Amino acid sequence: MEKYIGIMSGTSLDGVDTALVETDGQSIQLLAQDFFAIPADLKQDVLDVCIGQQTTLVNIGEIDHRLGKVFADAVEQLINKNSLDRSTITAIGSHGQTVFHAPDSTYPFTMQIGDANIIAAQTDITTVADFRRKDMALGGQGAPLVPAFHKALFDHLENNIVILNIGGIANISIINGDQTSGYDTGPGNMLMDAWMQKEFGKPYDKDAKIARSGKVNHALLQRLLAEDYLQLPAPKSTGRELFNLPWLEQHLSGFTLLPEDVLATLAEFTALTIAEQVKGLTQNNTENELLVCGGGAQNPLLMARMQDLLPEWQLGNTLKYGIDSDYMEAMAFAWLAHQTMHNLPGNLPAATGATRLAVLGAIYLPG
Known part of the structure; x- marks a missing residue:
């Protein structure tokens, strides 16, 4: 059994859920959880991008950085509140913040931001992110990914x-x-x-x-x-x-x-x-x-x-x-990080429409 932290910031943008779990891929236990509020100004900036207001590459880049810092701070808060030894945590799984999802366009794409390099560097913990695009590269919707976790549960x-x-x-x-x-x-x-x-x-x-x-x-x-x-x-x-x-x-x-x-x-x-x-x-x-x-x-x-x-x-x-409903999705991305770290598939083609099972995500090392 290994320990993973999952980070989830959903479309509601109410805040960041973090969950510390212990899992071997088949069973999963929630050990600790926390909530970290997203600053109001950052929430509004993200909403503006999501609904198509005019923006710039500079704005997108700065929001990507700010979200990465918020996600890292959320993990730090979970660690400090629970006096965790970060050396015992195998990896963090970060969903990122979706700002646009267009799986059925001429050139299908999905965009989740929140720089995972910042999370890995600040927490000193290996971080897995960018889970959706491999599934889309295989013809899938890139979502939903949680059914694969629900199947395991x-x-x-x-x-x-x-x-x-x-x-x-x-x-x-x-x-x-x-x-x-x-x-x-x-x-x-x-x-x-x-x-x-x-x-x-x-x-x-x-x-x-x-x-x-x-x-x-x-x-x-x-x-x-x-x-x-x-x-x-x-x-x-x-x-x-x-x-x-x-x-x-x-x-x-x-x-x-x-x-x-x-x-x-x-x-x-x-x-x-x-x-x-x-x-x-x-x-x-x-x-x-x-x-x-x-x-x-x-x-x-x-x-x-x-x-x-x-x-x-x-x-x-x-x-x-025995599954806290408020932290289900954060737990799912902790589990998805486990799958990636063990070279195991994280998608469910029957849910996403991908042509095959695939290992998802990119791994960001802390150093």
Whole structure:
């Protein structure tokens, strides 16, 4: 068993999750976890790039450096809080911050920034990063990568298991032996958070209090549900380059709605787009279990609506199986670092669409 640290900064941009795990690739144990807030000015600069505002190579380069420093500081905080001996840590796995993801363009690419050289140099720990582009070089979407980790965690269970991660984007992992797969269903918290920031000056709707005070507008809901991405077959992946505030404002054209009604409609939109995909995975004569992780698992309105829409499914939390749902993705990138360091595949072609299994990522040595 070896120790690895995973770093995850997702599309919600609320902060950096770090997780220290012990793993041999087959089993994994979470030993420590931490959260490191992203400075508000850096968050805004990243958001500006993600939604396509005009930028420069100098700006991109500086953000890459600033994020690398934030990721390194997040690891240092985890180490110091837990009095860890860094010499016992085999490697760090850093997802990086996605600023653009275009797997279906003429020249497919994905861009995650946060200089891993800085992480390795500051922490003095070997760092693995740039996990997605090898999969894309093999014809894949480069995402989602977490289903491969979920397969390692849950493949031994006999129930019909689907893992749902609701971050900025929602994605599912379908655990079914050799047929294990997964894909992005559409928005998770992203549109709700963007609307909350714009209309209420808050990063998210705590306990869904504002959304629960509003009413779903079904005309707007139908307009949102007409988005082409939702009709695409898997494998597929998406992000903030599609589902963002300008996208929402375009769909709001012609409507005059209370802000809380828009928020209620966005919550229903997220719940419906997830439930529609999970319904088709229902199996008879077995327990259908939907394990929810990510920030959306803390949204009582989303959880209640998904249970209403999926009466044949038992909604639960990955804590049932000893996995902290808030740090699932950070743990995944710690595991992916293990795979890379041992020359083992980290992708799942059934989820990403790649032509074959592949060792992912680039290794950055500290010296």
